[in-house]
Amino acid sequence: MIGNQAQKLEKLVAASSQKKKSKKTRFIAITSGKGGVGKSTISSNLAYTLSKQGLNVGIFDADIGLANLDVMFNVKIKKNILHVLKGEATVSDILIPITRNLILIPGESGDEILKYSDMALFERFMQEAQVLDKLDVMIIDTGAGIGEHIQMFLNAADDVIVVTVPDPAAITDAYATIKTIATLRDDVSMIMNQVKSEKEALGVFEKIKKVANANIGSQLDLQLIGKINADIKVSSSVKQRALFTTLYPASQPSKDIDAIVNKIAQKLERNVLVTSNESGLSGLFKRLMDHF
Numbered sequence: 436m437i438g439n440q441a442q443k444l445e446k447l448v449a450a451s452s453q454k455k456k457s458k459k460t461r462f463i464a465i466t467s468g469k470g471g472v473g474k475s476t477i478s479s480n481l482a483y484t485l486s487k488q489g490l491n492v493g494i495f496d497a498d499i500g501l502a503n504l505d506v507m508f509n510v511k512i513k514k515n516i517l518h519v520l521k522g523e524a525t526v527s528d529i530l531i532p533i534t535r536n537l538i539l540i541p542g543e544s545g546d547e548i549l550k551y552s553d554m555a556l557f558e559r560f561m562q563e564a565q566v567l568d569k570l571d572v573m574i575i576d577t578g579a580g581i582g583e584h585i586q587m588f589l590n591a592a593d594d595v596i597v598v599t600v601p602d603p604a605a606i607t608d609a610y611a612t613i614k615t616i617a618t619l620r621d622d623v624s625m626i627m628n629q630v631k632s633e634k635e636a637l638g639v640f641e642k643i644k645k646v647a648n649a650n651i652g653s654q655l656d657l658q659l660i661g662k663i664n665a666d667i668k669v670s671s672s673v674k675q676r677a678l679f680t681t682l683y684p685a686s687q688p689s690k691d692i693d694a695i696v697n698k699i700a701q702k703l704e705r706n707v708l709v710t711s712n713e714s715g716l717s718g719l720f721k722r723l724m725d726h727f
C-alpha cells in the first residue's frame with residue numbers, strides 16, 4: 436500500500452519539478468545519538484549565522500515532537516507540513532520568517548509525511564513549495580537516535596553532522612549512530628559540543644575515529660567539522676528563548692559557530708546557478724522519494 440503510494444508520489448514529484456535554472460540547495464542534516472546534547476541549539480545558531488552571511492537559509496524541523504526550534508527562535512508553531520499535506524493549510528501559512536533570509540519550516544518525520552499525502556494535495560504542495568527554491572542551504576534538525584524516519588533524512592542530505600558531548604554515554608550513542616549512518620553513506624561529520632578546549636574535542640574525536648576505523652572500516656570518511664565550548668552563556672540564552680550568537684556574538688561558542696559556518700560556506704562556494712530540480716522544499720521531497 437505504502438509502496439504503491441510512494442511510486443505514485445515519485446512520478447508526481449518527477450513531473451512537477453520541471454528542470455529550471457535555480458540554486459541547488461545544500462541539505463545539511465544535524466543529528467545525535469542521544470537527546471539533550473545540544474542538537475537544536477547548534478542547528479538554530481548555525482542557521483542564523485549562515486543567514487547573517489547573506490545566504491538564504493531554511494531550517495526544517497524534522498521531528499516536531501522533539502526538536503525545540505520554536506523555543507530557540509521564540510516563535511509559536513501552530514501548523515506544520517502535515518497540515519499542508521492534509522489540505523488544512525498552504526505552504527506559506529506554515530512558514531515562519533525569522534529574519535529576512537532565514538525561514539523556519541515546521542516539519543514532520545519522513546514516514547508521516549509520506550503516509551498522509553493525497554495526490555491532488557501533494558501536487559499543490561509541490562507547486563507551492565517552489566517559494567523556497569531560492570534557498571542556498573537547508574538545515575534539517577532530525578530527532579535524536581536512529582529511527583527509520585530519521586534515516587530517510589540522513590540519506591537525503593548532502594552532509595550529515597552528528598553532535599555529541601564528551602561524556603562516555605553520549606560518545607557510545609554517537610558511535611552507534613555513526614555506525615548506522617555508515618550503512619547508508621560513507622561520509623559523516625561531527626561537532627563536539629560542551630568541550631573545554633579544542634584539545635579535548637580532538638582527543639575525543641580521535642578516539643571515536645580509531646574505533647570507527649577498526650570496526651566500520653577506513654572507507655568511512657569521518658571528519659570533525661568543529662567544536663563548541665561549554666559555556667553558561669549558551670544555556671542562559673536558551674532559557675531566555677534567544678540565540679547565543681545574537682546575545683553574545685563575541686563569546687567563544689559564537690566564535691566556534693563562526694568557524695563551522697566558514698567551513699560550510701567553503702562547500703557552498705561551488706554552489707553556482709545550475710539547471711536543477713534539487714532546490715528548496717520540493718528538492719528535499721524529491722530526495723526523500725528517491726530513497727524511499
Ligand SMILES: Nc1ncnc2c1ncn2[C@@H]1O[C@H](COP(=O)(O)OP(=O)(O)OP(=O)(O)O)[C@@H](O)[C@H]1O
Nearest residue numbers: 470471472473474475476629664665666669670673
Ligand atoms: N555549548 C553549550 N554550553 C552550555 N550549555 C549547552 C551547550 N550546548 C547545549 N547546552 C544546553 O544543553 C541543553 C540541551 O540542548 P538542546 O535542547 O539543544 O539539545 P538537543 O540535543 O537538541 O535535545 P533534544 O534531542 O531533546 O532536542 C540546553 O539547555 C542547552 O542550553
